[in-house]
Amino acid sequence: MQLRPARPADVDAIATIWRTGWIDGHAGHVPSALADHRSESDLARLAAARVDDTTVAVVEGEVVGFVTVHDDELEQVYVAGPARGTGVVSALLHAGERAVARHHRSAWLAVVAGNVRARRCYERHGWRDAGAFTYAADTGAGSFAVPAHRYVKTVAGASR
Numbered sequence: 001m002q003l004r005p006a007r008p009a010d011v012d013a014i015a016t017i018w019r020t021g022w023i024d025g026h027a028g029h030v031p032s033a034l035a036d037h038r039s040e041s042d043l044a045r046l047a048a049a050r051v052d053d054t055t056v057a058v059v060e061g062e063v064v065g066f067v068t069v070h071d072d073e074l075e076q077v078y079v080a081g082p083a084r085g086t087g088v089v090s091a092l093l094h095a096g097e098r099a100v101a102r103h104h105r106s107a108w109l110a111v112v113a114g115n116v117r118a119r120r121c122y123e124r125h126g127w128r129d130a131g132a133f134t135y136a137a138d139t140g141a142g143s144f145a146v147p148a149h150r151y152v153k154t155v156a157g158a159s160r
Contacts, residue, residue: 001088003095006047006054006066013063014054015044021078029114030137030146037139045140050075055095057088067092072104093125101155110135110148119149127151 006014019040027035047054050068057065057079065079065088074096079088100107111118113132123129130150136143 001064001086001091002058003055003091004058006051006056008048008051010054010056010063010066011044011047011051014047014051014056014066015040017063017065017078017080018043018047018076020081024081025115025118026112029112031144034137034139034144034146037141037144042140046138055092055099057083057092059083059088064088065092067096069096069099072100072107074100074107074109077109089121090125093122097153097155104155106152106154108150108152110146111151113147113149119151122151125153127153 019038022038022043026038047068050070053070053075054066054068056063063080064083066076067074068076074093077089077092077096079092097107108130109122109127110133111122119129128151130152133148133150135146135148137146
């Protein structure tokens with residue numbers, strides 16, 4: 001596995017992984033109207049806007065996961081189904097944490113309240129549940145209020 005900065009040519013692969021992972025973790029746990037704005041083309045638009053803030057994991061030339069960092073937030077973390085359990089998420093989380101640590105002492109991420117699998121994964125990687133909050137999920141048509149939990153982690157080597 002190799003980690004590298006995302007490129008515009010990766011946007012379609014990112015959108016496919018995002019769409020599949022989004023359905024896995026969010027279906028039935030978010031406002032149904034939000035699902036209307038999570039098509040692969042909508043996610044490709046969002047991924048293209050954040051490509052400069054995204055790191056991808058590549059195995060045998062194929063993008064198998066990505067992390068997008070915005071300020072002190074690991075905004076998106078997704079791994080393709082076949083690559084789950086192979087260490088890809090660990091590598092992506094560490095990459096995101098290092099990116100945040102360049103400017104901040106702690107990082108955070110939002111997890112949909114009902115996404116138990118992701119919540120357990122983050123806890124195994126040292127993230128702490130700081131409690132419930134409402135996350136504003138961005139779409140091209142505005143944002144949607146999503147019940148979530150804020151996970152936080154002090155990132156090693158933080159400098160200001």
